[in-house]
Amino acid sequence: MLPWIYGFNWNAGHIVFLGAFYAVLAALVATLAKAAIRSRRDLRAGQVEAIRWHSDFEGMPACDQVCRHVLTGEFRERQCPHAFDCRECETHAKLIECHPLPPVTEPEEDVFGMAFPLDRFYHRGHAWARPEKDGTVLVGLDELGARLLGQPDELRLPKPGDRVHANGAAFHARRRNAEVRVVSPIDGEVVETGSADRGWYLRVKPTSNDAKTFQHLLRGAEIKPWIQREMERLQLALTAEGAAPALADGGVPVSDIAAAYPAADWDAVCGEMFLEG
Amino acid sequence: MVSVDKEFITRGLRRSSTGRFLLWILPWAALLVFGLYCAGLCLVKGLNQTNMDNRFAFGLWIFLDLTVIALGAGAFFTGFLLYILKIDEMRSVINSAVVIGLVCYSGAVTALMVDVGQPLRSWFTFWYPNVHSMLTEVTFCISCYLTVLLIEYLPIVLRNRKLRDVPSFLVFEHELHKLVYVLAGVGTFLSFFHQGSLGGLYGVLRGRPFAFREGLAVWPTTFFLFILSAAAVGPSFILLTTWAVEKLSRKRLVRPAVFRRLARISGLLLAVYVLAKALDTLVWINRTSPGTGFQAWQYYSWQPFGTWILVAEIVLFGLLPALVMLTPRLRAHTGWLVSAAAMACCGVALNRFVMTVQTLALPTLSFDPYLSYFPSWQEIGTFLAVVAYGVLVYSFSFRYFNLFPEERELRLEAAAREEEEELALAGRY
Numbered sequence: 001m002l003p004w005i006y007g008f009n010w011n012a013g014h015i016v017f018l019g020a021f022y023a024v025l026a027a028l029v030a031t032l033a034k035a036a037i038r039s040r041r042d043l044r045a046g047q048v049e050a051i052r053w054h055s056d057f058e059g060m061p062a063c064d065q066v067c068r069h070v071l072t073g074e075f076r077e078r079q080c081p082h083a084f085d086c087r088e089c090e091t092h093a094k095l096i097e098c099h100p101l102p103p104v105t106e107p108e109e110d111v112f113g114m115a116f117p118l119d120r121f122y123h124r125g126h127a128w129a130r131p132e133k134d135g136t137v138l139v140g141l142d143e144l145g146a147r148l149l150g151q152p153d154e155l156r157l158p159k160p161g162d163r164v165h166a167n168g169a170a171f172h173a174r175r176r177n178a179e180v181r182v183v184s185p186i187d188g189e190v191v192e193t194g195s196a197d198r199g200w201y202l203r204v205k206p207t208s209n210d211a212k213t214f215q216h217l218l219r220g221a222e223i224k225p226w227i228q229r230e231m232e233r234l235q236l237a238l239t240a241e242g243a244a245p246a247l248a249d250g251g252v253p254v255s256d257i258a259a260a261y262p263a264a265d266w267d268a269v270c271g272e273m274f275l276e277g
Numbered sequence: 278m279v280s281v282d283k284e285f286i287t288r289g290l291r292r293s294s295t296g297r298f299l300l301w302i303l304p305w306a307a308l309l310v311f312g313l314y315c316a317g318l319c320l321v322k323g324l325n326q327t328n329m330d331n332r333f334a335f336g337l338w339i340f341l342d343l344t345v346i347a348l349g350a351g352a353f354f355t356g357f358l359l360y361i362l363k364i365d366e367m368r369s370v371i372n373s374a375v376v377i378g379l380v381c382y383s384g385a386v387t388a389l390m391v392d393v394g395q396p397l398r399s400w401f402t403f404w405y406p407n408v409h410s411m412l413t414e415v416t417f418c419i420s421c422y423l424t425v426l427l428i429e430y431l432p433i434v435l436r437n438r439k440l441r442d443v444p445s446f447l448v449f450e451h452e453l454h455k456l457v458y459v460l461a462g463v464g465t466f467l468s469f470f471h472q473g474s475l476g477g478l479y480g481v482l483r484g485r486p487f488a489f490r491e492g493l494a495v496w497p498t499t500f501f502l503f504i505l506s507a508a509a510v511g512p513s514f515i516l517l518t519t520w521a522v523e524k525l526s527r528k529r530l531v532r533p534a535v536f537r538r539l540a541r542i543s544g545l546l547l548a549v550y551v552l553a554k555a556l557d558t559l560v561w562i563n564r565t566s567p568g569t570g571f572q573a574w575q576y577y578s579w580q581p582f583g584t585w586i587l588v589a590e591i592v593l594f595g596l597l598p599a600l601v602m603l604t605p606r607l608r609a610h611t612g613w614l615v616s617a618a619a620m621a622c623c624g625v626a627l628n629r630f631v632m633t634v635q636t637l638a639l640p641t642l643s644f645d646p647y648l649s650y651f652p653s654w655q656e657i658g659t660f661l662a663v664v665a666y667g668v669l670v671y672s673f674s675f676r677y678f679n680l681f682p683e684e685r686e687l688r689l690e691a692a693a694r695e696e697e698e699e700l701a702l703a704g705r706y
Contacts, residue, residue, distance in 0.1 A: 027459060
């Protein structure tokens, strides 16, 4: 219905009625247009990986979104408001200033028979980053991540020259029915690719080498409580997928967990453990 | 095909096998095809395929439209509760509410198109509207709100596991989701008016004293009663459908607290509605109806529409479920909760039936006969097509989209409980 159409009169009733509907239509068109314009801007700014990570994080159960300071017992309960990106977190900065982590005395942490070297930083999606002397950073899969994937059926690494983004995909692996994207712990440019045999998968030239580059990653004394919690999560994920894991009896995870649970929906277990929606 | 099907299912959610799903949708698809044939007959051959006539112009389809639009109010009301009033518990049912709303409104619009006929000329209603008709407002509001629901449904679809692999889909979904509060506001505005106008168009029928009501300014009381009743049963219908999906899929989808919250909101609004409806009925019995030359009891002398229908509508399907849903002890019991929600939904269906079928069946002049109407098989077929369409859209949405965001978390919690029990047992022996 438009003003020049049959039946329209310039009176208050018609104007209010029309005005309301034109306003509604304008609001709908403006909403769609705004979403489209913002999407175009995001795509051009290369925000896809960041958005994917935020989307994955939002989809995670609340119990998996806990702050790293809950792991170390500094908080009893706290949900991370920054999608595990502590670089933006004021609370983290204050806590680190007040309670700095104790210095590392051991070369590695042994948790449930798995070795976690303490010369590197760990992402909660089971990737690690180790700064090298030449200014590059090696990116690899931690021991639990490696045992979850075992011998991957397929590995897709980025090419040298490609860019990786912190919390974005570093590389992809496939094991059984599970398509896994392993998150990149840092921003940077891939300069070399490795393999499981070499102990790392990517050599990355980081975008910056300041203190903030690794601020969102776990280190030192945070590793043990984090892995203990990860083992609980794994046990739960396996139980939920009907894999009926053995009761906690002090045993250690086998080197190829996927092969040990052929009946489990490995896609779901990996999604849970590698923080993928 | 099986592996392709599985790739579209949200990671970590358990769904039936492809074969079982096909078996489930097959009868509904058959019903839909039969219904489409019936609707096609009505569209091609005309309304002579129905048992409606010039005197009985509103039948099964309008009853269906009014009922599903009232039940679909859960979509706008849940959105209003979540995005405007910030009741965060509603997050666990909002996606399902949007799908239900979409199914209800698109089903209603489809049935209306068959009823009105000449679908190729449907744009006439926008171009040559009768600006004096409440139906114009209804048409505008419903079309606009259906558009809102389609836009709200878009992020749910784009969040599908496979579709979000496409970067532009992922980004658009993310950005659209950020603006969803605008859609919730617009949806609330539109729903408020079209629910009201649907009621209002009965209340202004001076020639039908059974339905005619006085009111405020240009709005008869039925305008407000329809809004209130739709807002009251919307959450009940969400509760009922969620419970039914839980039973059918044998999965826990939402926390009991969400059920209780929905019931409390529904019960509160239902109590207000029952009070308003009772007052309206009293005013109608003592003032409006005698003023038009009829005593109210005369309307109930035509069987089967005795006073029992009034008692059933207000007390059995209004007051009783409201009391159940407002009593914490009863609300804590799933059986009571679901029964009360079902009764509330029946209540709104009965109210729409009374307003549509009973209103037209009653004579309005002394020489008028009492009219009776029973829908033809073509009408019933079209009605069933809308039901089948709703089941199919919901089934596909439930299978491929994450309608209940807490489903995975609840499964993990159940696993944790299971494990604790096992540990306790192991400790005992």
